[in-house]
């Protein structure tokens with residue numbers, strides 16, 4: 001066995017994030033780790049990568065016991081990790097990012113030409129294509145993902161840990177990544193893949209380890225299992241089918257007319273975009289990321305200002321207004337990036353939950369701790385948010401649990417209009433079911449929802465109408481009945497429907 005982790009336990013105070021976990025990896029194997037948010041997947045991998053020390057347990061590489069005091073130790077032993085959030089220098093070139101830490105050159109002189117050549121050779125050897133001279137910030141997420149993998153290959157990794165690698169990728173980029181993993185494993189590289197996407201896991205993994213509450217509930221062979229068994233091992237129950245009841249849409253809660261935003265290179269980022277959302281309907285926006293969706297949401301929520309056009313929320317003209325005024329007009333917003341727009345990493349769970357609710361809870365100018373506690377602990381229960389306490393800083397929540405907290409906070413604003421951008425990014429299948437169920441409940445209660453998601457299955461499951469964005473324009477609109485993955489895919493790629 002290439003790698004063996006035995007009886008790994010990790011305690012944070014009284015809380016055990018890992019409880020006696022056994023995990024093994026063969027050379028050339030792709031081994032997926034799945035489990036609910038907070039099940040302990042990332043913690044186990046941080047231990048393997050030397051970012052955390054286990055409270056007890058042993059790690060053996062090729063039969064020899066090892067201990068890693070830091071990632072540097074792990075890298076030297078041939079272990080590389082690609083994190084959930086890319087850790088590249090945006091203003092550097094791809095080549096510079098790959099060789100950083102071990103640059104070619106003599107003394108203090110960096111040999112740029114050699115760096116480009118080395119990266120070209122690396123791409124050739126491992127069959128992955130990137131332009132070494134491109135600046136990272138100008139490349140797509142799929143390219144940045146490849147750069148992260150090439151970087152660990154350059155560092156000499158034989159074991160590559162990928163922590164939720166497909167979260168920000170388009171369907172095509174996901175296919176390319178899965179293909180690259182298969183190719184590299186044929187060349188003898190071994191992968192540990194943390195993922196919530198069971199279809200991807202069943203496509204690429206040889207074995208799957210399932211974690212629940214910090215312990216292993218099963219290790220299964222891909223050929224001897226299916227998505228049902230894995231979800232049962234993960235959640236402890238079968239998942240329910242969602243029921244989308246027929247509705248009659250009401251008044252417009254969002255009306256966007258001829259919205260435009262100029263780009264830096266003359267090409268418009270948004271070009272005369274008009275759309276509306278009525279009370280009680282979910283309007284899905286599909287599109288490959290980078291086609292104007294993010295900017296559209298920033299304009300609607302007041303985080304950026306348009307160059308032309310008009311925005312009305314709940315019947316009030318909010319064009320050019322500040323985010324706070326727009327929220328008061330009737331907008332709640334589950335933001336696309338939970339770390340940038342959704343939370344302050346140093347704030348507690350309670351303070352993060354309170355944001356936006358503070359004015360409502362204020363009685364005679366005072367906020368009562370008891371009221372805040374009751375509100376936030378209700379959500380913690382309803383959404384199974386795993387946290388030490390309400391005073392825990394959000395930086396210690398697992399990614400999916402922070403997402404659930406933000407979703408709960410925004411769903412509970414009780415506004416007529418809600419933006420839900422990537423509402424289930426990084427959450428487990430049980431939490432996804434809860435969030436989808438809650439969005440449908442809000443819809444039945446009359447909230448109008450603009451759903452922007454890179455997951456076509458999510459768009460198709462929830463939307464009453466689907467708009468497709470392509471190059472800053474609405475390229476097409478389909479009703480729930482008409483919409484299929486194929487038709488949406490065609491419009492997303494710039495095609496037209498006959």
Ligand SMILES: Nc1ncnc2c1ncn2[C@@H]1O[C@H](COP(=O)(O)OP(=O)(O)OP(=O)(O)O)[C@@H](O)[C@H]1O
Pocket residue numbers: 012015016017035036037038039040041042043044386387388396397398399400401426
């Ligand atoms: N430094 C820390 N202090 C306290 N608790 C922590 C710390 N790091 C992690 N935890 C807790 O340990 C648990 C396991 O977290 P981990 O990030 O391993 O979960 P995960 O399975 O990767 O979840 P997700 O799918 O949401 O990423 C969580 O409940 C988390 O809040």
